[in-house]
Amino acid sequence: MSPALSGLSFLQLVELCDNVELRRDAPDVLYDARYPEDEQLVPFALTDALDSPVVGLLRPEIVQRLVLENESSRQKNVQELWAIQLDKNTHRSLSNGRSIGPCISFAAWVDSPAKRTAALKELCERWRDSGMFPEVCGPKKWRNEMYAIYADPFGAHDHPDRDTGGKPLNYVFEMERSACALFGVITYGVHMSIYEEDVDDKGRKSLRIWVPTRALTKPTWPGYLDNTVAGGIPSGMSPFESLVKECMEEASLPDNVVRNRIQANGAVSYFFRTSKGWLQPEVQYIYDIAVPKDADKSLFQPRPLDGEVESFELMSQDEVIENLRAGLFKPNCGAVIIDLFIRLGFITPDNEPEYMKLVTRIHSNFDYSKWKQ
Numbered sequence: 001m002s003p004a005l006s007g008l009s010f011l012q013l014v015e016l017c018d019n020v021e022l023r024r025d026a027p028d029v030l031y032d033a034r035y036p037e038d039e040q041l042v043p044f045a046l047t048d049a050l051d052s053p054v055v056g057l058l059r060p061e062i063v064q065r066l067v068l069e070n071e072s073s074r075q076k077n078v079q080e081l082w083a084i085q086l087d088k089n090t091h092r093s094l095s096n097g098r099s100i101g102p103c104i105s106f107a108a109w110v111d112s113p114a115k116r117t118a119a120l121k122e123l124c125e126r127w128r129d130s131g132m133f134p135e136v137c138g139p140k141k142w143r144n145e146m147y148a149i150y151a152d153p154f155g156a157h158d159h160p161d162r163d164t165g166g167k168p169l170n171y172v173f174e175m176e177r178s179a180c181a182l183f184g185v186i187t188y189g190v191h192m193s194i195y196e197e198d199v200d201d202k203g204r205k206s207l208r209i210w211v212p213t214r215a216l217t218k219p220t221w222p223g224y225l226d227n228t229v230a231g232g233i234p235s236g237m238s239p240f241e242s243l244v245k246e247c248m249e250e251a252s253l254p255d256n257v258v259r260n261r262i263q264a265n266g267a268v269s270y271f272f273r274t275s276k277g278w279l280q281p282e283v284q285y286i287y288d289i290a291v292p293k294d295a296d297k298s299l300f301q302p303r304p305l306d307g308e309v310e311s312f313e314l315m316s317q318d319e320v321i322e323n324l325r326a327g328l329f330k331p332n333c334g335a336v337i338i339d340l341f342i343r344l345g346f347i348t349p350d351n352e353p354e355y356m357k358l359v360t361r362i363h364s365n366f367d368y369s370k371w372k373q
Contacts, residue, residue, distance in 0.1 A: 146235040
């Protein structure tokens with residue numbers, strides 16, 4: 001890569017979106033070693049069973065709110081929604097003698113995906129309408145889009161509406177997209193790059209990449225640069241079909257062009273903590289379209305459609321890197337572009353001294369083993 005371009009290093013760019021380091025120094029103390037507040041995080045499990053899947057991480061502010069929710073339920077003489085275990089004196093122990101730390105889960109009666117979904121829908125909509133967390137799920141942040149949550153975050157993306165061949169569902173509930181950060185659950189999206197490859201008269205290869213500028217009206221990262229097409233995966237939709245949908249909605253790319261030319265190229269994952277401290281572990285499935293040299297390039301030219309993009313620009317590789325290092329890309333989009341440069345051989349062990357750190361950091365497992373009690 002060009003040494004003349006300066007600014008943020010590639011590793012610093014990745015650290016903008018993968019900025020969480022979980023520590024569990026004792027069974028009942030889990031926290032983010034990189035967060036200056038040193039706040040304790042509480043696992044969010046499906047049930048209070050010892051072997052229950054852990055699906056999220058809760059900050060103290062949410063823990064306190066859920067305690068108050070149970071108190072309100074008792075006052076109204078209705079069933080409590082949450083099973084809350086915070087008292088160190090009542091911690092359970094495993095057969096091997098290991099202590100079990102704090103945990104919050106759904107109450108025993110909330111025992112199906114439909115019940116969990118309905119309970120969270122009521123709760124999150126009430127928090128929205130009461131202004132409880134306006135910077136996360138307030139009216140201006142509300143997406144009105146449901147995300148699927150899975151018992152095994154690295155397992156199947158199944159759904160009650162699809163045939164599983166008799167296998168138990170990995171899907172355990174779904175919830176409003178904007179509220180996911182309140183519960184620290186792992187979410188999933190798709191990102192795609194459309195690029196052309198150039199070769200100069202000395203045989204040196206470089207890329208030109210279609211780069212959008214996010215609309216100034218976007219609820220998150222307005223005005224930042226993005227990947228050619230990107231979006232979340234709605235509950236019940238596959239990654240590929242989500243991308244096909246986004247290609248038309250965001251970029252006016254015809255269905256047949258996308259389906260005929262798109263190439264799946266793995267995934268990028270990272271554990272992001274927002275400037276307000278909210279936890280957003282994310283997986284982005286990665287796709288590319290390499291524009292054929294003899295193709296009608298107008299077929300692959302993205303154009304704004306749904307108002308989420310201000311404009312698209314076909315940037316040279318040096319322009320992309322310059323904007324990356326200037327911090328002008330949305331952080332996770334920077335990680336996706338770095339992954340593209342690695343896969344296509346522009347970032348290599350020979351020209352990037354922090355190559356292995358880059359490769360491992362953009363394929364995070366979220367310190368998931370530390371989530372469990």
